[in-house]
Amino acid sequence: MTQRRCRSSAPAGVCSAARGVRRSGFVDVIVVEFAVHIAYLDPRTGTGYLVTPRAESDVAALDDPLVGAAWSESLLGGACAKELSLHAADRRYAFERLALDGWVPLHDENGEIEEAGWTTDGRLALCLYGDPPLGEPCMEELNRSLTALDLVAGLHDPAYHRTDG
Numbered sequence: 242m243t244q245r246r247c248r249s250s251a252p253a254g255v256c257s258a259a260r261g262v263r264r265s266g267f268v269d270v271i272v273v274e275f276a277v278h279i280a281y282l283d284p285r286t287g288t289g290y291l292v293t294p295r296a297e298s299d300v301a302a303l304d305d306p307l308v309g310a311a312w313s314e315s316l317l318g319g320a321c322a323k324e325l326s327l328h329a330a331d332r333r334y335a336f337e338r339l340a341l342d343g344w345v346p347l348h349d350e351n352g353e354i355e356e357a358g359w360t361t362d363g364r365l366a367l368c369l370y371g372d373p374p375l376g377e378p379c380m381e382e383l384n385r386s387l388t389a390l391d392l393v394a395g396l397h398d399p400a401y402h403r404t405d406g
Contacts (some may be wrong), residue, residue, distance in 0.1 A: 242275050242338060255400065268389035273339070276331040280339060281394045286378040286386040289344060289369035290357050291335060293328070300327040344371040355381050358396045366394055 273280040279299065282289035302325050325333075336346065346354040347368035355368040378386065390396075 242273060245372075268386055270389055270393050272393070275335045275338070277328060278331055278335045279394075280335065280344070281390050282344060282369065282371065283386040283390060284371060285373060286376070286382055287371040288378075288383065288386045289371065289374035289388055290366040290389060291339070291369055292360060292394055293332070293365045293367065295362070295364055296328075298328075299354075302326055339369065342371070344369045357394075359389075360395045361397050362395070366396060 268328070269282075270285055271282040271284065273282065277294040279292045280289060281292070339345070347370040349355050357366040357368050359365060
């Protein structure tokens with residue numbers, strides 16, 4: 242896992258100034274790279290994405306008795322070794338690691354993880370939520386954050402989830 246900061250330009254406005262937030266026109270995005278997943282996080286607003294890998298790049302778990310012995314149920318928390326492809330194992334690790342820092346998947350009304358959209362190269366971006374340190378952001382701050390996350394994550398159609406009606 243590697244972590245770095247990225248700065249993305251997004252228009253600043255009056256709401257940001259009223260809350261005492263910098264009006265530099267930039268949103269600091271933290272990028273956390275796992276084996277095949279990438280998280281893009283804006284801790285100031287508590288918004289983020291987990292970009293999944295393309296399905297065709299998955300590597301299935303080996304169907305081998307030695308692998309089964311090495312990955313016993315006690316290590317997997319009850320999951321079967323056959324379920325742990327590269328993508329499944331990395332996704333599980335990414336969610337567990339992000340949860341340690343207060344980031345959780347954002348679920349819709351059906352209990353499914355909310356989708357932010359698709360990247361230009363065909364990877365699905367899932368929505369993440371963390372508690373913002375300054376309380377809930379206003380709509381302007383949220384739009385700035387989502388715009389920055391869309392740019393950094395490379396979403397194909399970033400405008401469809403905007404909050405401004």
